[in-house]
Amino acid sequence: MTEIVELTPGQSVKVATKELVVRVKVRGYGRGRLTVEAVATGGLFASASKSGPDACDWTASQRAVGWRVVIEPQWWVHASDFCFVRFGFAAHARDPAAPDYLGVEFEPLTLEATQFSVAVAYESEESQMPADLREAYRAWHQAVTETEIVSSTLVLAGRRALGREKDQELTYGEVLFRPFHRLLDEVVKPRPGEVFVDLGSGTGRAVFVAALCWPALAACKGYEVSPPLHSDAARCHGELSGSVMAPVELHCADVLRRDDWAAADIVWIASVCLSDGTLRAIAARLVSLKPGARVVHMTEHFLRDDDAFERVAEDPILVEMSFGVTGVFVARRRGPSE
The missing domain is CATH 2.60.120 (Jelly Rolls)
Incomplete structure (x- = not known):
């Protein structure tokens, strides 16, 4: 029975x-x-x-x-x-x-x-959730619900649009609201007036978490090479138009062809599927970040230039993502006298 x-x-x-x-x-x-x-x-x-x-x-x-x-x-x-x-x-x-x-x-x-x-x-x-975050939580989930249904279609369309159907660098994965908020809040500690940047922002979820939870940030920017994913991020941004949030900028662009993100205070890179060549090219750009800037990434041997960066935590920080739990690393840009 x-x-x-x-x-x-x-x-x-x-x-x-x-x-x-x-x-x-x-x-x-x-x-x-x-x-x-x-x-x-x-x-x-x-x-x-x-x-x-x-x-x-x-x-x-x-x-x-x-x-x-x-x-x-x-x-x-x-x-x-x-x-x-x-x-x-x-x-x-x-x-x-x-x-x-x-x-x-x-x-x-x-x-x-x-x-x-x-x-x-x-x-x-x-x-x-803490009471002061529940409105942001609801707004974020309502905005991304449609993406949950069509995410695989968007990824395939993006690969086709770029002529890179088998390129693993275009593998799609996103942050989850509560785990990503906890990572930023407890480890990265965003401050008013800082700029948050997501290199490879997909449908904008990380950008929107930062903007909704830290409305005093100067700007939250996303750079995404896939036109369909960027378009969906723009749709989600429209859904959030009535929410209290930091200014959001979404760019459909290859991060290696833009240098305006180098003024960021916080850089998020979901780097697990990026090639060694791409990681080296990004690392060379990150050296130009201002002292005190934090880089959050998923690749253990990334940013190992001890003269430029120091690990905030030597051991990986376990964070739940859309594809499962993964290790995340946080590095801080050293100052001239450090």
């Missing part, structure tokens, strides 16, 4: 059942976290659907080659009013105690005949 229950943010429920479908009531933007505590001898499995309970009927008993869980008990993006999540227990799990179910593969499974007790709770990420 399958039991269906409905949750709203902040609610929790505990049931004893063989299989459970949770109807999670969510808002049309943002992220949420579903927490699950269950006690049984088998391994927990889960599947998710943004349409209806029948759409997540991909149960373990219907699989001949094992089960791959498709939802994680961490923050996950939703863009609909409801999401259905199916939970159950399966025998012969490879790692029944695995805390992170995303990507955990189970052995060929059969559902346990016995019931299990499970406690499920849902909380929205917005509810965990």
